[in-house]
Amino acid sequence: MRSAHPLLWPLLVVALAAVGVLAIALGAVPLSPGAVIDALAGRGDANTVAIVRGLRLPRVVLAALVGAALGMSGGALQGTLRNALAEPYLLGVSGGAAVGAVLAVSFGASSAGLVPLAAFAGAGGAVMLVLLVARAVGGRADPRLLLMAGVVVGAFANAAIMVALAGAPPNTVRGALWWMMGSVSGADWGTVRWLALYVAIGGGLLLAWARDIDVLALGEDPAAGLGVDVDRAGRRVYLASALLAAATVAAAGLVGFVGLVVPHIVRGAGLRRHRAVLAGGALAGAALVVAADVVARVARPPAELPLGAVTALVGVPFFLAQLRRAAA
Amino acid sequence: MRARSAAAAAAVIALVSLVASLAACRGEGPASRTADAAAEVGTVAAPLRDDFGDSVQPSGVSPRTRIVSLNPTTTEVLFAIGAGGRLVGRTRWDAWPDSARLVPDLGDGLRPNVEAVLATRPDLVVLYASADNRAAAERLHAAGVRTLALKIDRIADFRRALLLLGVATGERSRAAAVGDSVAATLGRVRRSTAGLPRPKVFWHVWDSPLITIGAGSYMTELVEIAGGHNVYADLPDPSPTIAMEDLLHRDPDVVLAGPEGARLIAEGAAWRRLRAVRAGRVLVVDTALVGRPSVRLGEAATAIARLLHPGTTP
Amino acid sequence: MIRFDDAVLRYRGAAAPAVAGVSFEAPAGRVTAIAGPNGSGKSTLVRALLRRLPLERGRIALDGRDALAIPQREFAARVAVVTQREEPAFPLAAREYVALGRYPHGGRWRTDRAADDRAVSAAMERAAVTDLAGRRTDELSGGEWQRLRIARALAQEGGALVLDEPTTFLDVAHEMALFELMDGLARGGMAVLVVSHQLNLVARFADTVVLLHRGVVAAAGAPAEVMQGPILERVYDWPLVVTRDPAVGAPSLVPLRVRRGA
Numbered sequence: 001m002r003s004a005h006p007l008l009w010p011l012l013v014v015a016l017a018a019v020g021v022l023a024i025a026l027g028a029v030p031l032s033p034g035a036v037i038d039a040l041a042g043r044g045d046a047n048t049v050a051i052v053r054g055l056r057l058p059r060v061v062l063a064a065l066v067g068a069a070l071g072m073s074g075g076a077l078q079g080t081l082r083n084a085l086a087e088p089y090l091l092g093v094s095g096g097a098a099v100g101a102v103l104a105v106s107f108g109a110s111s112a113g114l115v116p117l118a119a120f121a122g123a124g125g126a127v128m129l130v131l132l133v134a135r136a137v138g139g140r141a142d143p144r145l146l147l148m149a150g151v152v153v154g155a156f157a158n159a160a161i162m163v164a165l166a167g168a169p170p171n172t173v174r175g176a177l178w179w180m181m182g183s184v185s186g187a188d189w190g191t192v193r194w195l196a197l198y199v200a201i202g203g204g205l206l207l208a209w210a211r212d213i214d215v216l217a218l219g220e221d222p223a224a225g226l227g228v229d230v231d232r233a234g235r236r237v238y239l240a241s242a243l244l245a246a247a248t249v250a251a252a253g254l255v256g257f258v259g260l261v262v263p264h265i266v267r268g269a270g271l272r273r274h275r276a277v278l279a280g281g282a283l284a285g286a287a288l289v290v291a292a293d294v295v296a297r298v299a300r301p302p303a304e305l306p307l308g309a310v311t312a313l314v315g316v317p318f319f320l321a322q323l324r325r326a327a328a
Numbered sequence: 329m330r331a332r333s334a335a336a337a338a339a340v341i342a343l344v345s346l347v348a349s350l351a352a353c354r355g356e357g358p359a360s361r362t363a364d365a366a367a368e369v370g371t372v373a374a375p376l377r378d379d380f381g382d383s384v385q386p387s388g389v390s391p392r393t394r395i396v397s398l399n400p401t402t403t404e405v406l407f408a409i410g411a412g413g414r415l416v417g418r419t420r421w422d423a424w425p426d427s428a429r430l431v432p433d434l435g436d437g438l439r440p441n442v443e444a445v446l447a448t449r450p451d452l453v454v455l456y457a458s459a460d461n462r463a464a465a466e467r468l469h470a471a472g473v474r475t476l477a478l479k480i481d482r483i484a485d486f487r488r489a490l491l492l493l494g495v496a497t498g499e500r501s502r503a504a505a506v507g508d509s510v511a512a513t514l515g516r517v518r519r520s521t522a523g524l525p526r527p528k529v530f531w532h533v534w535d536s537p538l539i540t541i542g543a544g545s546y547m548t549e550l551v552e553i554a555g556g557h558n559v560y561a562d563l564p565d566p567s568p569t570i571a572m573e574d575l576l577h578r579d580p581d582v583v584l585a586g587p588e589g590a591r592l593i594a595e596g597a598a599w600r601r602l603r604a605v606r607a608g609r610v611l612v613v614d615t616a617l618v619g620r621p622s623v624r625l626g627e628a629a630t631a632i633a634r635l636l637h638p639g640t641t642p
Numbered sequence: 643m644i645r646f647d648d649a650v651l652r653y654r655g656a657a658a659p660a661v662a663g664v665s666f667e668a669p670a671g672r673v674t675a676i677a678g679p680n681g682s683g684k685s686t687l688v689r690a691l692l693r694r695l696p697l698e699r700g701r702i703a704l705d706g707r708d709a710l711a712i713p714q715r716e717f718a719a720r721v722a723v724v725t726q727r728e729e730p731a732f733p734l735a736a737r738e739y740v741a742l743g744r745y746p747h748g749g750r751w752r753t754d755r756a757a758d759d760r761a762v763s764a765a766m767e768r769a770a771v772t773d774l775a776g777r778r779t780d781e782l783s784g785g786e787w788q789r790l791r792i793a794r795a796l797a798q799e800g801g802a803l804v805l806d807e808p809t810t811f812l813d814v815a816h817e818m819a820l821f822e823l824m825d826g827l828a829r830g831g832m833a834v835l836v837v838s839h840q841l842n843l844v845a846r847f848a849d850t851v852v853l854l855h856r857g858v859v860a861a862a863g864a865p866a867e868v869m870q871g872p873i874l875e876r877v878y879d880w881p882l883v884v885t886r887d888p889a890v891g892a893p894s895l896v897p898l899r900v901r902r903g904a
Binding site: 029046048 | 534535537538563568569570571573574577603
């Protein structure tokens with residue numbers, strides 16, 4: 001069976017570095033490379049320095065963290081749930097977060113403070129709800145039950161959001177919709193710091209459990225036969241992945257498809273053991289979201305496209321490819 | 329064969345995505361207003377048309393005719409020209425003048441509840457002329473009710489609306505008087521700020537996404553009249569979305585914001601990157617006064633001039 | 643040596659227990675077969691060993707110790723289970739798949755590479771799948787996949803091997819090869835416990851047959867003792883005769899056709 005190309009890892013690192021550089025150099029305001037380098041060093045026009053160091057740099061780092069987190073979360077969930085179409089948003093994360101955010105926006109909260117907190121709380125609540133529903137119905141957190149419970153909770157969340165927005169004043173609707181479409185435009189170093197912490201902890205845990213996921217991917221009975229406490233291992237991977245995704249939603253709104261597509265990309269490149277899938281997923285996911293953010297910023301200046309819209313467009317060729325493979 | 333259909337499907341999807349992204353945020357294009365340039369001067373040449381292309385005729389002439397106004401500006405104008413007593417319905421956002429609150433609230437002005445409007449048995453319904461309201465206009469026509477659709481984005485639009493409402497209600501002379509008064513005030517303000525240095529102004533409308541005022545809005549005109557210059561006067565849309573980076577680059581001297589917006593600016597650490605914010609030059613405007621292009625335009629211009637050039641008495 | 647003592651197992655929400663007091667022993671160096679009709683509780687016993695079903699009453703012992711008190715990982719290093727069905731969600735290279743059998747022996751972060759490689763190579767040789775090393779798990783035939791799974795189980799290097807219906811997708815040649823393999827492993831000192839409904843093969847290879855019927859042991863002992871016409875007819879609820887196969891001398895089950903009404 002084809003093994004991963006020996007240059008894959010350096011390639012991933014270079015790709016991430018390249019889009020990172022591009023993301024700092026490009027933006028709504030055209031800046032010469034010299035001006036960018038000066039600004040990074042702190043020299044030159046105060047506004048240019050503010051643009052490069054205060055706006056572009058934190059948002060590039062935030063985009064990379066969001067992508068890394070989603071890439072790892074998706075990879076871990078697809079392995080544990082034994083489903084190539086699983087993605088973190090399916091398990092109640094996106095619906096719950098959106099409910100939290102919409103409620104916060106309708107009570108007048110600004111995007112900077114309360115909304116991310118409410119989004120995270122909503123996501124966390126929904127994740128727990130999914131777990132409880134699956135357990136209540138089936139007695140165990142079976143993968144199929146988890147996915148179906150996720151769909152149920154998601155549907156309920158969507159209904160709640162629609163009801164909340166139906167009678168809301170236009171500003172609330174606008175703010176809520178903008179948040180739901182995902183963006184790293186509000187990135188600041190404070191957000192970057194706490195997300196980095198989350199990603200380090202959550203990602204570290206998932207990497208530590210990567211071998212468990214390798215075994216879980218064989219099936220529950222075979223995994224039990226190899227010595228894995230299936231319920232416990234599955235549950236903790238599920239929780240870690242979901243909370244990692246919830247953290248990204250709190251930081252940047254809904255950035256869809258990344259958790260779904262990135263694991264397929266790295267597996268397609270020949271990575272199979274989950275430690276590699278997760279690490280590769282982190283690099284590839286980071287590169288993908290940073291690239292998407294560049295597109296979002298330069299496609300229609302001076303306005304920005306929502307980040308979630310760009311990543312959703314990525315989903316289209318992905319699903320076409322899946323369709324072709326299924327038909328073949 | 330399979331490759332061809334796959335390519336075709338991909339092409340269709342790409343095309344649709346392209347069209348969608350181009351269409352989004354296009355904003356409303358100006359309707360047929362050029363033909364009424366003559367009407368601006370006061371002569372009634374060919375039949376007057378509103379912004380949906382329907383002809384305007386005096387249909388609310390008697391004090392007993394029933395008018396529904398689904399727009400804060402037109403509600404205020406109707407009161408100003410003495411036709412307020414004929415109003416049997418307004419939107420929930422129409423709060424001026426105070427006596428407007430006594431008129432029954434029929435809900436939203438965009439995609440209005442047509443049943444509620446018809447229940448008041450109106451003779452004339454004044455609508456905001458956006459694409460959203462075309463369906464409502466059709467339904468009202470089907471029920472035999474006249475409509476007057478107006479798009480009021482710039483000061484010239486306001487003057488035209490004033491004229492058309494005057495014609496429709498038979499209060500042309502009072503409408504003309506209101507128009508003259510507003511024009512006089514605006515002229516006075518413009519002259520008093522003519523020689524003064526023009527600060528670069530950024531008008532903060534909303535935070536996420538970042539929305540400001542462009543050339544398509546009367547608010548840009550007010551800033552010009554009040555002796556300032558909107559840094560986004562080069563964008564044609566009335567309320568374009570922009571990026572923070574771009575704003576930093578344009579480096580305004582002054583930020584104009586409503587109380588809500590000023591609070592968001594004060595709370596948001598990101599805003600302190602702006603020189604104007606660091607220098608404390610965030611000026612709070614009364615959104616009730618400047619929020620719509622109506623009979624108080626003159627007062628609005630005066631208020632803004634006082635903010636931009638304190639100490640001058642326009 | 644695996645031992646079940648009066649085990650009672652019940653599925654969640656079921657009125658009657660699936661296994662209602664079963665006792666037997668699978669000693670080292672022997673092939674012990676569990677046979678019986680569908681629904682008699684055979685696979686349930688395997689699930690109990692996998693800890694996928696809680697033991698309601700009774701005891702399972704491994705080499706004298708309470709099996710369920712042994713940490714699951716340690717248990718897996720001593721008992722390898724080949725389940726009835728297995729379908730990995732994502733394809734692996736065959737050798738990588740066998741290497742997963744080393745999971746019980748590895749630490750969280752590091753593992754003894756040399757020992758792992760040796761165990762994997764030995765297991766693949768024993769199961770005769772060395773030539774499949776570079777193939778994809780989703781491109782193997784039924785027989786190849788089955789043998790690969792056994793290789794993975796052998797890589798666990800346990801003293802006991804449990805197989806649940808291992809010959810389901812195998813043709814005659816592979817069936818025989820598999821039973822010969824099990825026989826060879828038992829001669830080498832392993833405790834082999836196989837659940838199978840292939841009574842004729844069981845009769846030829848097993849040292850002990852445990853016949854289950856509706857959750858209890860209907861008969862247990864050497865194949866000749868258990869494979870008796872009246873016992874089997876009662877258990878399988880189908881007319882049959884047991885003959886002694888002249889070619890190999892083992893008891894042979896021959897189900898009879900139902901006589902059509904006149």
